[in-house]
Amino acid sequence: MSSTVISHGAAHHDAHDHHQETFLTKYIFSQDHKMIAKQFLITGIVMAVFAMLLSILFRIQLAWPDTDFPILEVFLGKWAEGGRIKPEFFLSLVTIHGTMMVFFVLTAGLSGTFSNLLIPYQLGARDMASPLMNMLSYWFFFTACVIMTASFFVESGPASAGWTIYPPLSSVPTSIPGSGLGMTLWLISMTLFIVSQVLGGVNYISTVLNMRTKGMDLWKMPLTIWAFFLTAIVGLLSFPVLVSAVVLLFFDRSVGTSFYLSDLVVQGEILPNEGGSPILFQHLFWFLGHPEVYIVVMPALGLTSEIISTNSRKPIFGYHAMVYSLVGITVLSFIVWGHHMFVTGMNPFLGGVFMITTLIIAVPSAVKAFNYIATLWRGNIRFTPAMMFAIGMVSFFVSGGLTGLYLGNAALDINLHDTYFVVAHFHLVMGSASIFGMLAGVYHWYPKMFGRMMDTKLGYLHFWLTFIGAYLVFFPMHFMGIDGVPRRYYTFTAFPFMDKWISVNLLITWAAIIAGLAQVAFLWNFFASIWKGKKATQNPWGSNTLEWTTPVEHIHGNWPGEIPTVYRWPYDYSKPGHDTDFIPQTVPFSETMSSNLPHDFEGNEEAIRIQEEWNKANNREVIEG
């Protein structure tokens, strides 16, 4: 059933429009969901570029371990003395690359952008439930980004214990220089980030539950909204656990407690800590850490569903199954975290249980992948750049997801844990797939965000270079992992059995550099089109959802008049009997008598009777499959 609808009268709303907006309130401390979405997106892009540059740096080290690059010394100073990256700094690069990509780009940049943009738009709301909290959410996120970046300007370097920051490495500064001030900054930054996520998540959930327009019941919501809604629930339930983990770690580091520490002799010095357990941290971390993977990938799946359906001009196949599989993933994501800890010394029986739950989660994921393919089947596919990225996303989701069957299997994980196989797996399934989902979203909703179109040719160039580049980078890594090459190794020169992979490392690094440069095409396209792009029309993709009923020019409150009412689900594409190949959600069934199906009326006897009469009068025969 529909919930409370806050219907602003048009006249009443106009009065609101006239309050003075200064530069500061419009662009900086904006409380408008559209502007906040843009802020999230651009911050996310900046962070993505930064994190990508870090990855190129360590890829250079891995490909040419015996070569000096004096230019690195120019930029990095003592961290690359003589043109060679130091091992400690290599670990910092890996750590910050991971942290920024996972949290700042794929969590905030992805769901921050599109939840903010699309939840009010696609639900028919004037704005978020709490615009102030929304603004705070962005500014906490921004501060977190600034602090994390600032850790590069600390004498002892940024955090370098891996993005999972396992203590004791992260808590004992004598064990690695990055665990000094750099780690403290990491923890502060992460705490602020979590505050941002909680503020955002509460907002998304309350908006979805309370502010849907008339007629928009839950089963008429686009899959994007379902994905954002469930993602917000996952985030809200799991991020606070990370806060507790981070705060306890902070105590261990700065106050002298022993939550995670016991029996340590670091660099010959016997530490006084007793009674703690490093495994406790791993449990707390992965209780967030695994749901985090779904926080990253579910919005991408939602965006992809919408884009594939729109551009195949065909309803998404199995809408209900898609929602149930998202719900299934949401629930299961909380009881699989142990699969990151099979070989940490966790009770082996518990490991076996986690293995069972982990492999069950493959079922809803498989359903989603098959449904995407079924949506493409007999479609009328239009290859916009967004559609290309969406197809690429499904490809990555499948090829990365399948290798999860190895890693989720405790017995196989013995040999693959923490090797390059893992790196390949998660870079494909959550890294590349989510980035592609995000890019698909950017290409698709750019006209809505900026009122202009992006250049399609640059979009295709960007897609092909990135798609091929990502496969060249990550696919060979599986084999290195099977051979037993551990991740986070500074160089492969210390072991004879790794010599053979030097050539593969070269290939990977070159592919990474080319794919990295290809992002320039995107950046140019993105930023230049803000001012110079072709003016967008109101509904450039022929889409059904509500956001395309708003005017191209952004206005406060989204719709100039009354908020439109929703009559149908969002996927009536190519419905037989209708003259266009899409019927927006705002079109009532009374206007589409020639294409209505008995199923549309959800058992409303009166409506079915009227339709049947009309069918008889117009000689229309309906066969519903």
Add this chain to the structure above:
Amino acid sequence: MKFKINNRFRAVLGCLLAVGLLFSTPSFAFQQDSLAQDTAVSAATDTVEEGQVDTAAAGAVADTAATAEEGGAAAATTSGSSSSSSSATVVDEGPQIDPQVYKNLTYYILLFLIVCTVVAVVGKVLSIYELTRKMNGKYNPFANNTFQATLFIIFLVAFLAFVYYGYAVWGDWAWRAAVTEHGERIDTMFIITTVIITIVLVLVHILLLTFPYIYRMRKGTKAYYYPHNDTIEKIWTIVPAVVLTVLVLFGFFTWRSITNVPEDLQKSAIQVEVLGEQFQWQIRYPGNDGVIGKRNYKLTTPMNSYGIDFNDKHAWDDIQASDIVIPVNKSVRFHIISKDIIHSFYIPDFRVQINAVPGMTNYFQFTPTMTTEDMREKMNDPKYDFIMLCNKICGSGHYNMQKKVIVVTEEEYKEWLSTQNKYFTEDLQKEFAATNSGDPKEFTTASLN
């Protein structure tokens, strides 16, 4: 009209830029080469000079150090001179980076800009082509759609070839059959999983990348309104579920058989303790009594870096080994501990891995099935060794924290074990005796006073 002029102006400008770059770059590169030679020569002389200066400076520092010891009066002047010399070295360090480095960077940036220009020019040419087609009325709005769909087909072929290449070449590099009893079971499961996922990967990609081609938008095509089909959905929920159930059960029982070793087998196995620390491993065998002595991290001293508690008499005969040596076809139970932070005990050839966690002991029990000698013969590599390496990020030396694992016959193992040294060396015995007897002595002296 205005638009046209503007466009032409831009095209001309772009052409000028491209031509300019085209001409300037080779000469630039040539110039650079000659420069590089010059700088190489000068750099050589520079280093010679610098070397001389360095030795001189070193001499001066030594001198100052000597004088500093002599008297306070001289110290002021020497510190002055040393600071001036250090400032001189700072000045030297400034231009240490060869100017060539900056030029190379500029060169690469220019190269990239040229690529960008080429891309821009190609883009412009394409749009001009499209415009002319439109003017001639021959424009096909679906041409690009077909083109991209064709690219997907080409990608599909390339992708499948790439996967095949990966399996055939890299897979061959990577794959070595396990040489432990449990490892063979893991390998069987690995191969079954690989077969299943390869089939799924290939089939899904064939469908995912051919459908876009077959069902691309063309003139007059229409999509088929097909919102759901419960039967099909049930099938592709149940089939993966069944396949996964089989894998789960198989995996679960394998996992239990590896980790859940019966108690009598635990006791009858050879016990070996491995301690990880930054950035090395220490190995301890239990000695004749077959029991590993207690360890107490609080007893760690420079001489007893392992922290063995010699109050426990089981520790007295514990044996120190430089490599992990184990007999073939005998069950070995490893006790994995850590001295400082988390490490991971990982032997890829054995399909063995368990983390070394401070404050707790982890165990891994397995039976190797092939000696190092046999493995070398099989691999046709006389230098091949089983390697145990650290597989959990542990600091700057993480990438080189290894131990050789040597599997030998039972006789060789016994012989080897008898030649190894004990942890309880004479020095340690003295230290132990001193600390143990030290306390009573003090008491007696106290009472005497």
